[in-house]
Amino acid sequence: MTPNDLEATPKQNAERHDETTRPGAYFQPAVDIFETKEELVLVADTPGVPPDGVRIDLEGDELVMEGRVRPGEYDGLKPLHVEYGVGGYYRRFTLGETIDREKIKAQMKNGVLVLKLPKAERARARRISVEAA
């Protein structure tokens, strides 16, 4: 039997709370978010977005990520069979951790955005030893 472990899910339209001046469809990218002692890591599938098409904003504890795709690619192409929509990506998160903003790292490879958010020193779990009185 042919392997097909992966299933396609239809793209979800993103709900933007801000109004953009540029028109266009935005979808919610699938993400993995995991946490280690030192950092929060967010991995998002944003196919079609070049490294310079990404915008990340962290305001207070709200993280906004936006990816824009290149429009020119589809010039002169007539759709015959279509299974997925084309557009940018947008997703917003409220972070539960305090992040050291200076040390945020973002990397884009093969349409996947990896965002590393190191926890602020204060927020890291620290062992407090109890002194005998």
Added chain:
Amino acid sequence: MALVYLDPFAQLQTELERMVDTAFRQSGSRLFPPVNVFDAGDAYIVKAELPGVSPEKIDIEVEDDALTLRGERSFSEPNPEAAFHRRERGTGQFRRVVRIPGRLASDEVKAEFTDGVLTVRLPKAKEARPRRVQIEAA
């Protein structure tokens, strides 16, 4: 004169939205990867989104009117102490056969992979290409 910003995707997006609903309703299972097939005049273009897949792990085969895409999506697991808050991205193997709606030339099929999007260009057979017809003088 007012300056109007035209969304380069607007027309494409409307057409896509119409067709996406139909396509998904028709197919029972959700095949991976989802593909879009376009007509580029002298060639068919098949696009598929494969974020996070390394191009070396994608296998492309063309036979008659069937395009087979095969490969694997895998990522390195974060360290075992990591706690997941969300896990929406899947991993695994995939194999998909796409039927091309026309005759293909024996010309080379070209494929490229940029930013997670695979684009396969399949040149149409000569007879299938749009041809200019001259009106003969009577």
